[in-house]
Amino acid sequence: MKSKYNVLDAFMHLHASVERETKKLLKCVRADKDGKYSGHFVHYYKEHGIKFEKTVPKTIGVVERMNPTINDRIIYMVSHANC
Numbered sequence: 001m002k003s004k005y006n007v008l009d010a011f012m013h014l015h016a017s018v019e020r021e022t023k024k025l026l027k028c029v030r031a032d033k034d035g036k037y038s039g040h041f042v043h044y045y046k047e048h049g050i051k052f053e054k055t056v057p058k059t060i061g062v063v064e065r066m067n068p069t070i071n072d073r074i075i076y077m078v079s080h081a082n083c
Contacts, residue, residue, distance in 0.1 A: 008040050015048070026050055 015026055028051040029041075045052050 008044065011041065012044065028053055030055055 019026060026048070029045065030053045032055055041052070044050075
């Protein structure tokens with residue numbers, strides 16, 4: 001994106017694409033509580049019946065970093081299991 005002002009337009013395009021491809025409605029969006037762009041989206045969410053859930057700040061990054069660690073541990077345990 002060229003600027004942060006294009007975020008809402010990009011989301012609107014993504015929203016339409018996802019609903020068209022899956023034939024299901026978007027019901028909920030989750031973002032950090034201190035999200036930079038959440039204010040721009042409030043009207044759009046209400047207009048389309050999308051629930052906006054705020055998470056505890058910085059937790060999404062922690063989860064994203066933890067997923068590879070968990071996967072590595074699972075792979076290790078399976079490879080060393082006596083099956």
